[in-house]
Structure formats: structure tokens, C-alpha cells
Amino acid sequence: MDLRRCLRLAGFVPRLLWNTTVLPGASTPGGRSSVPSLANIHSACIKLSLRRFTSVPPSTDVSYEQLKQLLAARKSVVVDVREPWELREYGFIPGSINVPLGQLNTALQLGAEEFEEKYGGEMPQQTDNIVFTCLAGIRSKTALETAASLGYKDVQHYPGGWQDWVKNEHHH
Numbered sequence: 001m002d003l004r005r006c007l008r009l010a011g012f013v014p015r016l017l018w019n020t021t022v023l024p025g026a027s028t029p030g031g032r033s034s035v036p037s038l039a040n041i042h043s044a045c046i047k048l049s050l051r052r053f054t055s056v057p058p059s060t061d062v063s064y065e066q067l068k069q070l071l072a073a074r075k076s077v078v079v080d081v082r083e084p085w086e087l088r089e090y091g092f093i094p095g096s097i098n099v100p101l102g103q104l105n106t107a108l109q110l111g112a113e114e115f116e117e118k119y120g121g122e123m124p125q126q127t128d129n130i131v132f133t134c135l136a137g138i139r140s141k142t143a144l145e146t147a148a149s150l151g152y153k154d155v156q157h158y159p160g161g162w163q164d165w166v167k168n169e170h171h172h
Contacts, residue, residue: 060144062131062156064168070131071095077124078131079104081143082162086135093133093165097121101139108150126152133158133165 062070070076071094080092081101092098099107099119107115108124115123124130130152132140137159144157158164 060156062158067158076129076131081134081139104146129154131156134161136161136163
């Protein structure tokens with residue numbers, strides 16, 4: 001929306017300049033020209049278009065190979081946000097903790113002992129690398145955004161989800 005507004009302004013300013021008569025030497029009391037610089041407007045539009053409206057870091061996707069390495073090195077907490085019945089029916093990524101998406105916001109605000117008791121895994125700290133996964137990457141992206149909004153700094157997701165995991169596991 002801001003970008004659209006910016007583009008409209010970019011179209012308006014040249015018309016404004018074309019229709020404005022500026023006398024030679026005319027200036028404001030501060031000594032500056034009263035006509036805005038197109039370069040300044042362009043610069044402001046670029047900054048507006050680059051502004052991010054989320055606290056999610058720019059590189060959040062994890063590939064199958066990266067996830068395998070993170071699990072092997074035990075450098076990440078892998079959280080599967082599918083429902084428990086989905087894990088029973090389809091399977092799960094070994095080493096992952098199941099926290100259904102509908103419970104995630106509350107779960108990430110529990111005490112460490114209560115989290116471990118309820119979900120069977122260690123409570124991730126706000127500075128831990130957390131990789132969210134689900135069936136196909138939709139819910140894991142939502143989980144990533146939820147965790148980031150709660151102050152978790154190093155959050156990622158596995159966009160291929162369980163479907164990609166199974167496909168890759170059968171090929172290796």
C-alpha cells in the first residue's frame with residue numbers, strides 16, 4: 001500500500017514541477033528551493049519498498065540436507081506443528097518435538113518443566129535455533145512467524161515438510 005502511494009506520488013511530482021513556475025533565485029527563508037527534489041522522493045520510495053513489516057529474519061528456509069545436518073549435530077530444536085494424529089498416521093522426523101500449531105503460542109510461553117512434561121522435549125530458549133516443520137510447509141511458516149513475534153531470534157522452517165522428508169529419505 002505504501003509502495004502504491006509512493007508510485008502515485010512519483011507520477012504526481014513531475015506534473016507538479018511542470019505546472020509550477022519557479023522564479024530564478026526563489027527560495028524559502030532557509031535558503032533552499034521550495035520544490036522537492038525528485039532524487040529525494042525516489043530515495044524515499046525505495047526505502048519504503050524495502051521496509052520489512054515482520055520480525056522474521058530474511059533467510060528462514062531450511063533444505064532437507066541442512067535439516068539432516070542440524071539434526072545430526074544437535075544444533076537445532078526441530079518442532080513439528082502437525083496434529084498428533086498426523087504423526088501417528090504418517091510418521092515424524094526423528095528428533096523432532098510435536099507442538100501442534102494451535103498450542104504453539106501458549107507452549108512457547110510455558111515454564112521449561114511444564115513444556116517438557118507436556119511435549120516430551122526440552123523447551124527452546126529464545127536464542128536457540130528452532131526449525132519448524134509440518135506436512136507441506138504452510139503451518140510451519142505460520143509457526144515461524146508466531147515464534148518471531150514472541151521474541152525468538154533464530155527461527156527457520158522446513159518448507160518441504162514431512163512430504164519432502166519422506167521423498168528424500170526414500171532416495172537416500
